[in-house]
Each structure stands twice: as C-alpha cells, then as structure tokens.
Amino acid sequence: MGYWIDKLALLGGAYLVPLALLLIFFGLSNFYVLLIFMKRYKQQQTEKVREKYWDEIEKNLALILIQSMDDDFEREHRHTLADLWVLQGKSPKISQFILNEIIKQKSNLVGEAQDVLLRVYYELNLKSISKKKLKSRKWHRVAQGIRELELMGQKDCFPDFYPFLKARNSELRKVARAGLASLSPNPLSFLDYVNEELNEWEQMAIEMRLRDKKKEDLPSFHHYFDHHQLSVAIFCVRMTEQFKVYEYVPKLTHLLETASGKLLTTVIQSLDKMEAYQTLKSIKHVLGKTSSPEVMIACLRFMANHGNSTCHDLLEECMKHPENEVRTEAVRAAIHLQYAFHQSDEHLERMFYHHKNQLTA
Amino acid sequence: MRSGLIAQLIDFLLVAFSLSITLSYLVLAVVALYAIRSYMRRYSLTVYSDLVSSELAPSISVIAPAYNEGPTIVDNIKSMLSLAYNNYDVVVVNDGSKDDTIERVVAAFDLVPVPFFVDEKLKTQKVLSVYKSTNRAFKKLTFVNKLNGGKSDALNAGINVSSSRLVTCIDVDCILENDSLQRMVKPFMENAQVIACGGAVRVANACDVEQGKLVHVHLSEKYLITFQVMEYLRAFLLNRVAWGRLNGLLLISGAFGMFQRKLIIEAGGYSTDTVGEDMELVVRIRRLMDRQRRKFSVYMIPDPLCWTEVPANAATLSRQRRRWARGTVEVLHKHKDMLFNPNNRLAGLFSFPFWMFFEWFAPLLEVFGLAYFMVKLSHTPVSWHFFWLLMSMFYCFSIFLSTVSLYVEQVTFPRYWKSSDLVRLLASAMLEPFIYHPRLTYWSVRGNIEYLRGVKSWGEMKRDGFK
Numbered sequence: 003m004g005y006w007i008d009k010l011a012l013l014g015g016a017y018l019v020p021l022a023l024l025l026i027f028f029g030l031s032n033f034y035v036l037l038i039f040m041k042r043y044k045q046q047q048t049e050k051v052r053e054k055y056w057d058e059i060e061k062n063l064a065l066i067l068i069q070s071m072d073d074d075f076e077r078e079h080r081h082t083l084a085d086l087w088v089l090q091g092k093s094p095k096i097s098q099f100i101l102n103e104i105i106k107q108k109s110n111l112v113g114e115a116q117d118v119l120l121r122v123y124y125e126l127n128l129k130s131i132s133k134k135k136l137k138s139r140k141w142h143r144v145a146q147g148i149r150e151l152e153l154m155g156q157k158d159c160f161p162d163f164y165p166f167l168k169a170r171n172s173e174l175r176k177v178a179r180a181g182l183a184s185l186s187p188n189p190l191s192f193l194d195y196v197n198e199e200l201n202e203w204e205q206m207a208i209e210m211r212l213r214d215k216k217k218e219d220l221p222s223f224h225h226y227f228d229h230h231q232l233s234v235a236i237f238c239v240r241m242t243e244q245f246k247v248y249e250y251v252p253k254l255t256h257l258l259e260t261a262s263g264k265l266l267t268t269v270i271q272s273l274d275k276m277e278a279y280q281t282l283k284s285i286k287h288v289l290g291k292t293s294s295p296e297v298m299i300a301c302l303r304f305m306a307n308h309g310n311s312t313c314h315d316l317l318e319e320c321m322k323h324p325e326n327e328v329r330t331e332a333v334r335a336a337i338h339l340q341y342a343f344h345q346s347d348e349h350l351e352r353m354f355y356h357h358k359n360q361l362t363a
Numbered sequence: 364m365r366s367g368l369i370a371q372l373i374d375f376l377l378v379a380f381s382l383s384i385t386l387s388y389l390v391l392a393v394v395a396l397y398a399i400r401s402y403m404r405r406y407s408l409t410v411y412s413d414l415v416s417s418e419l420a421p422s423i424s425v426i427a428p429a430y431n432e433g434p435t436i437v438d439n440i441k442s443m444l445s446l447a448y449n450n451y452d453v454v455v456v457n458d459g460s461k462d463d464t465i466e467r468v469v470a471a472f473d474l475v476p477v478p479f480f481v482d483e484k485l486k487t488q489k490v491l492s493v494y495k496s497t498n499r500a501f502k503k504l505t506f507v508n509k510l511n512g513g514k515s516d517a518l519n520a521g522i523n524v525s526s527s528r529l530v531t532c533i534d535v536d537c538i539l540e541n542d543s544l545q546r547m548v549k550p551f552m553e554n555a556q557v558i559a560c561g562g563a564v565r566v567a568n569a570c571d572v573e574q575g576k577l578v579h580v581h582l583s584e585k586y587l588i589t590f591q592v593m594e595y596l597r598a599f600l601l602n603r604v605a606w607g608r609l610n611g612l613l614l615i616s617g618a619f620g621m622f623q624r625k626l627i628i629e630a631g632g633y634s635t636d637t638v639g640e641d642m643e644l645v646v647r648i649r650r651l652m653d654r655q656r657r658k659f660s661v662y663m664i665p666d667p668l669c670w671t672e673v674p675a676n677a678a679t680l681s682r683q684r685r686r687w688a689r690g691t692v693e694v695l696h697k698h699k700d701m702l703f704n705p706n707n708r709l710a711g712l713f714s715f716p717f718w719m720f721f722e723w724f725a726p727l728l729e730v731f732g733l734a735y736f737m738v739k740l741s742h743t744p745v746s747w748h749f750f751w752l753l754m755s756m757f758y759c760f761s762i763f764l765s766t767v768s769l770y771v772e773q774v775t776f777p778r779y780w781k782s783s784d785l786v787r788l789l790a791s792a793m794l795e796p797f798i799y800h801p802r803l804t805y806w807s808v809r810g811n812i813e814y815l816r817g818v819k820s821w822g823e824m825k826r827d828g829f830k
Contacts, residue, residue, distance in 0.1 A: 209418070
C-alpha cells in the first residue's frame with residue numbers, strides 16, 4: 003500500500019505542476035483569443051449602430067442648422083427635433099453619439115449656428131448625460147463628463163468641478179483644473195489650491211484655454227509671481243509674455259531683484275521677448291552679480307537684442323568665462339551689437355569668423 | 364556516481380532556468396496589461412493637437428543619418444518635414460554616401476552650403492559642409508555632409524548641429540506617423556524626470572506608402588514577415604511597455620527614440636565601437652544618472668509611431684539577427700559590472716540580469732540543452748510522457764504570450780482590421796515555435812561566434828522597398 007502511495011505521490015509531484023501550467027496557459031490562450039474576437043464583435047456592433055443612426059443624426063443636425071435661416075424655423079425645428087428625440091429614446095448609446103456629434107460640430111461653427119446647436123443640446127437634455135457622469139465612482143467617467151461640459155461651454159457648471167481639484171487621481175485633478183480654466187470667470191483661481199508641480203503639459207493645456215479669452219478676461223498673472231510652487235510662478239511669467247501684458251513689466255523688473263535660478267532665467271527671457279529694452283540696466287546688474295551660466299546666457303541674449311555701447315565691458319568679461327556656452331553667447335551678442343574686438347581664444351576666433359560671414363552674407 | 368550527480372545538477376538547472384524564464388515573461392505580461400490599461404484611460408482624455416500651435420511645445424530636432432539612401436531619401440525627408448508639430452527641425456546627416464544622395468537632396472530642396480559653426484561637443488569625423496534651403500518651405504531642414512564614420516558617428520554629428528532641447532534619432536528609411544512627435548513629447552512634458560522615451564515600432568512590409576506616408580496597413584502574405592510582425596508586437600507591446608512601467612527599460616529602438624539632448628552630450632554621445640549603439644546609449648545614460656544619484660525614468664509608449672521595413676528573406680534576416688546578437692553581447696560585456704549591482708537600482712538588479720540570462724544566454728542554453736538531451740537519450744531511458752507534457756506546456760506558454768500581445772494590439776491602436784489578418788497572425792503564433800524560433804536561435808548562436816571572432820561589420824541590409 004505504502005509503495006503505491008509513494009509512487010502516486012512521485013508521479014503527482016512530477017506531472018502535476020507542468021500539467022496544471024499546461025492547462026492554465028492553454029486556457030488563458032483560448033481566453034485571450036476569445037477576448038480578441040469578442041472585442042472585434044463588439045466593435046462591429048457599435049460600428050453598425052453608428053452607421054445605422056449616424057447619417058440620420060448628421061442629417062437632422064444639418065437640417066436644424068439650415069432651418070435656422072428660414073422664417074418658419076420654429077415649426078420645422080420642432081419637427082426635426084422630434085426625430086432626434088425618437089432616435090435618442092432607442093438607446094443611451096445614441097444619446098452619446100448625438101452629444102459627440104454636437105461637440106464635434108460646435109468646434110467648427112461660430113455665431114448663430116453655434117447658438118442653434120446649443121439650443122438642440124439643451125432641448126435634448128444632453129447636459130444631464132455629462133452631469134450624471136460627474137457622480138460616477140470611476141475617475142475616467144467623471145473626467146469625461148467634465149471635458150464634455152467644458153467643450154459645450156457650460157459656464158454654470160464650473161462650481162461642480164471644485165471637489166475634483168483635490169481628487170486622489172492626478173489625471174482627474176488635471177481635467178478639473180483645465181475645466182475651471184476654461185469656464186470660470188477667474189480662470190486661474192485653481193492655482194490657489196495647487197500644491198504640486200504644474201507640469202509643462204498642463205501649462206500648455208491651460209495656455210490653450212486662455213487663448214480663447216478676450217484680453218479683458220485674462221487673469222491677473224502677477225498675483226502668482228510669488229507662488230510657493232516654482233512651476234506656477236514660471237508659468238505665470240511665461241503667460242505674461244505670451245499674452246503681452248505690458249502693464250506687468252514693472253512687476254517682472256522687480257522680480258529681477260528677488261528671483262533666482264530658473265524663475266530668474268524665465269523672467270529675463272520674457273522681458274527679452276516683450277522687448278522691454280528699458281530694463282537693460284537691471285539686466286546688466288543681474289549679469290554682473292550672477293554666477294549661474296543659464297542666467298548669464300539669458301542676459302547675454304537680451305543684450306544681443308536690446309543692448310548698446312554700455313554693454314562692451316560686460317561682454318568682454320563674459321568672453322573669458324570658463325563655460326563654453328557663455329563665451330559663445332557673449333561672442334554672438336558682440337557680433338549682433340557690431341563690436342570690434344580681438345580674441346586670443348582660437349575657438350571663439352573661428353566662431354567669430356563664421357558668424358561674421360553669416361551676417362555679411 | 365559523480366557523473367550522476369552532475370547530470371542531476373544539470374537537469375535541475377535546466378528546469379529551474381526554464382521555469383524562471385516562464386515566470387519572468389508572465390510577470391512582464393501582467394505588468395504590461397496593467398500599464399496599457401492605465402495608459403489608454405489617460406489617452407482618451409488627451410488632446411494632442413494643442414501641440415501643433417502651442418508656444419510652450421519644447422523644441423525637437425529629428426536626426427536622421429543617411430548612407431547610400433539615394434532612391435528613397437527625398438520622399439523620406441518630405442515625410443519628416445510634414446510632421447504635425449510646432450517647434451521642430453530636421454537634421455539629415457549624409458555619412459559619406461557613395462551614391463547620389465547629396466545631389467538628389469540638394470536638387471529637391473534647393474539647398475546651398477552655408478557657413479555654419481559646429482560646436483564639436485561630441486567628437487566625430489570631419490563635417491565637410493552644412494546646407495540650408497533657399498526655399499522658405501524647407502527652412503526646417505539642415506543637411507550635414509560629413510566623412511564616413513558609421514551610424515553612431517553620424518548621429519553624434521547631428522546632435523552637435525542641433526540646438527533643441529530634445530532630439531529624436533531615427534532611421535531615415537522609417538516611416539513616421541504624422542503625430543508621432545506630439546505623442547512622444549508628452550511624457551517629457553508631463554514629467555521632468557523623463558530622460559528618454561521610445562515608441563512602438565511596427566512592420567511596414569506590404570503596406571501602402573505614398574510620398575513617404577503610410578496610407579494603408581496590410582499584413583504581408585509571407586510567413587517570414589508575419590512571424591516578425593508577431594515578434595515585434597510581443598517585444599514592443601509586452602516586454603518594453605512592462606519594463607518602461609517598472610522603469611527598467613534598457614533598450615530604446617534605434618529606429619525611433621527621443622532623448623534629452625543635454626544628457627546625450629553629458630553621457631558622451633553614441634558609442635562608435637558597438638553595433639548595439641541604441642541599447643548602449645540608454646544603458647550609459649542610466650548609469651550616468653545613477654552615479655550622480657539623480658532621479659529619472661525611461662518611458663515607453665505603446666502607440667505605433669514608426670513603421671519599418673523588416674527583412675523579407677532569410678539571408679537578410681540572418682544578417683540582421685546576427686548583428687543584433689553581437690550588439691547585445693557587446694553591450695552586456697561592456698557594462699558587465701552592472702549585473703546585480705544595487706547602485707543601478709532596478710536596472711542592475713532585474714533588467715540587466717534579464718537581458719543577460721534570458722535574452723543573450725537563453726539561445727545558447729537552448730542549444731546546449733538540446734545537445735545534452737541527445738547525449739542523455741543514448742545513456743538513460745527518458746520518460747516520454749513527461750517530456751511531451753513539458754514541451755506542450757512551453758508551447759502553450761509561447762502561444763499565450765502571442766495572443767496577449769495581439770489582444771493588446773487590438774485594445775490599444777488596432778491596425779490589423781481584417782479577421783483574416785487576425786487568423787493568420789494567430790496561425791503564425793502557433794507555427795512560430797517550430798519554424799521561426801529554431802532559426803532565431805541558430806542565428807543568435809552564430810552572432811555570438813562572430814563576436815568571439817571579432818566581426819565588427821554591419822552587413823548589407825537588402826530591402827524590397829515599399830509599394
């Protein structure tokens with residue numbers, strides 16, 4: 003008896019593991035093949051529904067837009083809208099299709115046509131679809147809802163976004179911030195809540211939203227020049243430059259005295275791009291006392307564009323700097339300002355020769 | 364007695380190795396699935412088109428080395444110049460071509476030589492001239508003509524000429540997706556610690572290409588190419604995505620990768636003494652960051668950004684794979700002190716050993732295992748039931764990995780829409796262990812032998828060209 007038990011155990015031990023693994027991998031392979039074809043089937047079904055109703059949705063929306071030009075608009079509009087109501091009642095998927103189509107069309111339209119689309123949006127109660135998403139427990143559903151409301155320009159909804167500024171999910175926080183930047187009358191109010199780095203991607207997203215605003219609706223960037231998050235301060239300096247808010251130049255000049263490192267470099271670059279030549283004296287002062295190569299390069303670039311004969315000594319000094327890039331920039335500035343000077347550095351001599359030729363060419 | 368013990372030890376090591384390789388790939392597949400899921404959720408909320416007009420988009424230089432690319436270079440440059448991005452330039456480096464590459468490019472883009480100061484931060488062969496276009500439509504293009512020094516040398520020359528924050532090094536014969544730069548730059552903008560980023564490379568054979576742009580994706584009729592399609596899907600959508608998620612990625616494909624320019628210069632540029640220059644650069648930059656105790660991450664995105672023509676015949680494929688094997692062993696040998704080195708964190712403790720044992724050593728061990736089995740067969744009786752069970756298990760595992768990668772392709776950015784394509788890919792996954800894998804193993808072993816013999820050449824890569 004014991005012999006057989008031992009034999010079975012031995013067989014089991016040796017065979018059981020590979021057999022179990024074989025079955026698991028075999029099962030999983032089939033499972034994924036099934037998933038692939040199920041996914042394909044689902045896609046095809048969605049495509050079918052889309053194809054079936056898409057033309058009708060597009061046709062009805064187009065019809066509404068055309069009717070808006072007629073005198074008999076109200077009666078015909080009701081009629082077409084009723085068609086959309088019927089379509090909408092068939093499946094929640096179709097409501098989403100209609101919403102997507104309206105969002106897509108809205109981005110291509112302006113003026114009265116856009117107002118007509120908004121009217122359809124309200125009459126079909128599509129706003130409730132997006133608002134319902136805000137109550138979802140899945141972060142990506144909430145984010146989708148915020149994005150839809152933002153794209154439809156639902157300004158009354160921005161207070162609903164506040165709770166998500168402190169959401170655990172960072173993506174949701176970002177979408178909520180972008181939504182606020184787009185809809186809130188004070189687009190950068192969310193910056194008061196920012197305790198993390200405002201990354202470049204997010205900065206770009208906010209910049210794009212600010213671009214849609216009129217000059218008088220632009221926020222007061224200077225309020226955030228001394229924000230505890232360096233990235234926020236840098237962003238606001240860049241936005242001052244981007245939107246050419248010249249009234250903040252004195253504030254930026256003041257920053258030249260207090261800021262350091264990356265913020266200081268950004269301030270100098272912004273003043274350069276805003277052509278604030280009146281700040282040359284302060285820039286020269288910064289160049290005289292800084293040891294950071296990045297700041298020096300920014301100062302030298304400023305001087306190349308807005309400098310004058312008073313910069314000669316500083317440039318000569320910078321040409322002796324141990325950092326190659328600082329020396330290069332100093333030569334570039336000197337050439338721009340058409341200074342005549344002699345070099346002992348062969349490297350700079352060659353560069354001077356090339357740049358001079360380039361200028362004369 | 365002693366030989367019996369040795370045989371038992373070898374048996375144990377072979378089984379342990381096989382199980383550990385299986386387990387590693389299984390873990391990577393799970394990590395990849397998780398990473399893809401979270402990536403796709405974020406992707407659905409991303410608006411890439413902002414980058415086309417934003418002033419905040421970081422500057423990028425696309426660097427493409429060219430050697431004897433005369434027949435295709437004009438179309439390829441046109442394709443590079445029409446990428447959808449706000450702030451980029453294209454640097455094409457002619458690496459001493461012997462054909463009419465220069466003449467064609469000069470004529471097509473109205474180029475004239477310009478006085479241009481090249482700051483040689485990286486040592487390269489002599490730059491003979493730099494061309495810019497007189498036509499404003501091509502103002503983004505810089506054409507560098509230099510003495511021949513190999514692909515790495517040409518890339519280094521391109522890096523010297525460029526002045527952008529980020530550089531993308533590509534193969535000039537690759538086809539880039541129109542929005543590839545937008546997608547690739549996002550990780551750098553989201554996280555300042557990202558030092559390099561790679562994208563998925565897909566197979567372009569049999570696809571329709573017009574003026575350097577991919578128009579339609581088709582799956583090739585040739586099984587040799589279908590095998591490679593499956594192989595690329597597994598490599599890019601499972602392995603690399605998983606290593607990217609774990610921040611242990613050691614290889615960003617030379618066909619398309621983006622780096623911080625400053626860091627490449629700090630690390631000393633591409634190495635000219637290896638044929639695995641893409642992997643070597645990533646490993647060297649990682650080590651530099653580790654030495655300086657700086658936080659960093661090397662990122663991988665699953666988006667199909669770059670399409671490449673893979674070898675369509677066994678002879679060319681053999682040359683390519685032997686070169687890859689040589690490149691791998693060169694890099695592993697050069698950085699061998701990284702093995703189990705805790706100073707290199709995850710890369711030293713996991714990725715490097717993974718490459719060492721499962722990428723480089725596995726084919727060698729496979730051949731050894733086969734020889735050992737033959738010898739054993741003649742001396743001791745073999746339990747055939749057990750043998751077939753084990754073989755079936757590994758076979759099922761290989762199919763499992765292929766199906767998962769195909770599933771990932773379908774849920775991320777599906778390009779194979781026809782059901783017949785899917786069936787053919789699945790069939791190739793089933794045939795691959797019998798037809799394709801043994802050949803790969805053989806070429807890998809030959810690559811190792813070539814390394815020992817000191818072979819350094821790249822070998823000619825014959826291409827059929829696109830339809």
